[in-house]
Amino acid sequence: MKGTNITHNRQDIIFKKMSVLFKNETLKYYELNLPKIISVKPTELPVINVSDRNMDFVFELEDNSLLHLEFQTTWKKADLLRFAQYDIALFQKERRKINTVVIYSGKYESAESELDMGLNKYKVLQVFMIKYDGIKRYKEIKRKIEKEEALTDKDLMDLVFLPLMRNEKSEEEVTKEALELAITIPDEDKKEAVIGSLLGFSDNYVREEYINKLKEVIRMTKIGASLFEEGVEKGxxxxxxxxxxxxxxxxxxxxxxxxxxxxxxxxxxxxxxxxxxxxxxxxxxxxxxxxx
Structure with a gap:
């Protein structure tokens, strides 16, 4: 996650909202045969001269291993080296097995998954979001909300990952549409979980000059509403x-x-x-x- 975009306090709020959705559904959603997620962990690592970026997300799994999740809208072989450096630093800190999964946006159908360093090889699992039809899922979820039908956990996950699916529009445009749709979810807990997750994940695949616009939209809604309430109380x-x-x-x-x-x-x-x-x-x- 780009550390300059979200304050630590805001990150904590986002992680708490994300945990509502991601504890039990992430691995099932991505068809990954790994133990269940039990918590979301901080991503700051004591990495020196490796990168000015933090890892995207780290989850603690039921078997005491870790899930290192990365989101990519571009592909370079150097990314594998960066992920490997993250994992070495994470292992040095945690002394636990690490399962690294790279999620590629709908732009990609394949990418190299292994870094061959001779006797040492570094390998990641991969998920390609091109297999998910973002346009279809947006319409289906929108219809369910309009008809006041209950949203499933998969619906909520699809809404969060809608910008990474196969779409005709840019990640920024789809993120904004997904956010505006999430605002209409009647259940407040689910609404906040989706909005918090959208903000957390969008920080990884939306251009920095656009992310502030998305956060402003979020402030208009949940935080904006609280500002209105505060204003009423204070006259x-x-x-x-x-x-x-x-x-x-x-x-x-x-x-x-x-x-x-x-x-x-x-x-x-x-x-x-x-x-x-x-x-x-x-x-x-x-x-x-x-x-x-």
Whole structure:
């Protein structure tokens, strides 16, 4: 995981949310014949002069071994050397067997899995997400949410990994769509687990200049909602209006004119509550109609 993008405190929250989904379902999902996951572990390692990146994810397995999970949207033979260096450092720290699995995005059908160093050979297991139809799964999950049908664990996992599947759009675009769909999940615990996992994993395959946009979308929802509640408790209604304007400006750009902004500032409490509850769903046309 790119250590510069997510603070340690935020990482802890994400890992807790991820553990809801990934303890029991990850290995089954990837068809990996490994012991069950029992916990998510930190990825910081005392590696000197190896890389400025941390490992993506490390899980503790039921047999006391470790699962080292890496996500790749590109392939270079040097990556295998990097993974091997991570595993040596991890083994030096933990003194446990390590199972390394590399997950490749829908761009790849094959890649080298072994680093031959003579007597010593380093090998990883591989999963190629091209076999999963992202477009089909998005439609199926969306339909289930709209019909208020219960989502299975596989549905939740598919939603998290939707950006890595075979898609017509970029990882960034699909991540945003998956996030917006996750926001509509009725079950709050499942919603938070999917959103937290999407944020955690997207940090590995979304370009750095785009990741902040995704985190802003997340702040609009779960964290944004808490900001609204906090504002109510403190009587900061004006601050809530400015918060709404800031978020809507990011969504609509120049379409959110100064006239509309002024109408939001003058709106009554009921209108502001409605806008706050529907920051991601409301359209510019709906907003204009609401503020007439």
């Amino acid at each position: 900061k209604r004006e601050g809530e209006k400015e918060f709404a304007i800031r978020i809507l400006s990011k969504r609509f750009g120049n379409q959110l004119t100064e006239e509309i902004k002024d109408k939001i500032r003058k709106a009554d409490e009921k209108t502001i509550d409605y806008i706050g509850d529907n920051l991601l769903e409301i359209t510019i046309e709906d907003l204009k109609e609401l503020l007439k």
